[in-house]
Amino acid sequence: MRIIKIGISLFSLLVLTSCNNEEEITPYRGKVKFETISVSSKLAGRINELYVAEGDEVQKGDTLAFIDIPEINAKMMQAEGAIMAARGHFNMANAGATKEQLSQIEGKLDAAKAELEFAQESYSRLNNMYRDSLVTRQRLDEVKMKLQMARAQVAALEAKREEAGKSVRTEQLAQARGQLDRARGAKEEVLTAFSEMYLIAPANMTIETISLEEGELLSPGYALVNGYKRNSLYFRFTINESRIYDFERGSELVMINPYTKEEITGRITxxxxxxxxxxxxxxxxxxxxxxxxxxxxxxxxxxxTGKTYYTNATILIKD
Incomplete structure (x- = not known):
């Protein structure tokens, strides 16, 4: 009989304890949160040096790590060479023909004029002979055709001499300028990649985790540093639909830390x-x-200010 009474007493105690726990449970339990920040690299490389550790607080613009990317130096040399070649081509196109090129054109033009003079004399002589019926009409037409070809050759060389005396055509100059701009763009791309060798803090933040160690390979887009943005405290609550109508966007709430009993007010965003x-x-x-x-x-x-909050700690809405 005594054992039965002891059992009933223990059962009653468990029931009372369960009831007390139920009274302590509130449907408005939330979590402390901070805005998270992840820092990654656009390019693959090996982590050469880490300048921060987990738990550090850094300022916006601080260097977090240095990533060794050997390909960047080679690409920079290629870009510099491309710019030098493109600039030379552009300057040559802008200046026009050289004295040597003009001299060669003049020599070809003199030879063409000599051929034209000879063709004119040959045509005059055969034309007189044709009148005396000493040559056929076909022979005269052949000489006339050579005369026309000589005249065309002289005209083409004179036009080329005139063009060489000026700057190049607008289309050629635009092409040379385009090549130079493309080479400069390639260099800017390399400079952008060079800046990616240093991982920079995008905001004032607290370092939570560092996913890799020095010497390890960092893949593009993989977050090396994760942390919390300072002064970004907020509270997250999940409410079922039967209770959601008790809340309204923009309204004020009073919350309480169940462990420190500190109260704080907030606005639903x-x-x-x-x-x-x-x-x-x-x-x-x-x-x-x-x-x-x-x-x-x-x-x-x-x-x-001065109050301590830990991420994912419990926060309650005060009734």
């Missing part, structure tokens, strides 16, 4: 529906699986 697999901040048994779940983002409006 957005309310959005979450997918079924989303992270739930409140106690799971308080939710009906058939209900939709919504997220509240609350920005603190009271002064948080």
């Amino acid at each position: 957005y309310i959005k529906q979450l997918p079924q697999y989303a992270e739930i901040t409140s106690t799971a048994p308080l939710y009906d699986l058939a209900e939709s779940v919504y997220e509240l983002k609350v920005i603190p409006t009271s002064n948080t």
